[in-house]
Amino acid sequence: MIIKILGSGCKKCIALGENAKAAAAAAGIAAEIVKVTDFVEMAAYGVMSTPALVIDDKLVSAGKVLSVQEIEAKLAAL
Amino acid sequence: MQWLSDLVGLLVRDLFGLELSGRAGGSIHFFIYDVIKIFILLTVLIFSVSWIQSYFPPERSRRILGERKGLGANIMAALLGTITPFCSCSSIPLFIGFTSAGLPIGVTFSFLISSPLVDLASIILLASVFNWTIAIAYVVVGLVLAVIGGTMISRMRLDDQVEAFVFTSPVTTGDGESLTRRERFSFAREQVAEIFNRVWPYVLIGVGIGAAIHNWIPQHLITGLLGKDHWWSVVLATIVGAPMYADIFGTLPIAQALVAKGVGIGTTLSFMMAVTALSLPSMIMLKRVVKLRLLLVFIGIITFGIILIGYLFNAFGHLFL
Secondary structure, eight states: OOOESSSSOOHHHHHHHHHHHHHHTTTTTEEEEEEEEOHHHTTTTOOOOSSSEEETTTTEEEOOOOOOOOHHHHHOOO | HHHHHHHHHHIIIIIIITTTTTTHHHHHHHHHHHHHHHHHHHHHHHHHHHHHHHTTOOHHHHHHHHHHHHHHHHHHHHHHHHTTOSOOOHHHHHHHHHHHOOOOHHHHHHHHHHHHHHHHHHHHHHHHHHHHHHHHHHHHHHHHHHHHHHHHHTTTGGGGGOOOHHHOOOOOOOSSSOOOHHHHHHHHHHHHHHHHHHHHHHHHHHHHHHHHHTTTTTTHHHHHHHHHTOOOOOHHHHHHTOOOOOOOHHHHHHHHHHHHHHHHHHHHHHHHHHHOOOOOOHHHTTTTTOHHHHHHHHHHHHHHHHHHHHHHHHHHHTTTO
16 A cells, blocks of 8 residues: 655654554554655645645545544545 | 833843943844744734634635636635735645636636735734834735736736646545644644744844844945935835745844835835745746746736835825834
């Protein structure tokens, strides 16, 4: 599974990345965390506010640092 | 904030043993007082503005704008631009998101012009540094510039000047994440921390330059360059300010010192607007989504508008001060 964190590299993006990593580990999923900082690439997901979370090329959330629990719920829903 | 000024005055006199009327004492007083004042204002303002912003995620702004047509859409875009984030780095995703959803580029440009130029924080800052009349006049001309600029870009039919991928970018639906009260609180707190971390060097530099202008640079040198009686002063202030990047928190202490040294209010506003609305980094970013001609039209309209505003305020500014 590939989890992408979309954002300029701000604190919030780092926090979201950490939470995503923890959520994947808790769910027992081997996930690769990829940081996307290029806004043209971000636009390809229709993202207007960062940080955003993309799981397997699907936009899951934008403009918010999701908690570990919230990301786990999103992972379970896939 | 007279109490703060007095307090810093006591500190400079009793602790440093410097007279406030002296050059060194005066500039140290200006520096300490202004830095503390701006940091207090910055914290309070960004917190409250972020709280309001949390109700207007870009997805919602886009939906509101999509429901309007013609001039109404431009006016609404200019108004929404005042309550959206301060950072110019978020303007490109917004541009792509708005355009791909089918908003006319003129409307998006109204938004892009007003967003860095006029925001709630700058209104209150201007009011506290100058007065409310100047603050309101600044906001009104800023909004008018955004509406006219966007409308002109619409009329010029420059849609072919937008990079093709922008139109084909996917569009998300819905109003974006809705937040709980606690999330709004932590969003506002994080915004304060983030913006504070980003702008404090600019504030220190701005206040430092302000203090230098205030106490060390001879008045005749400044009025000789930017004085009211020179026809070129507004143009010079705009051209010098345009490539610079700083936000309003850093430019205000400079503006304040310039006015105190006899520079016209119009010249000063032109300088501030040029610094905040146009900057090299944001133009380089914008170049990735629009072609050169549209970029030049955009820069041209803004520059012309800022210069015009400068002359207007120099001519009629005495009514406000």
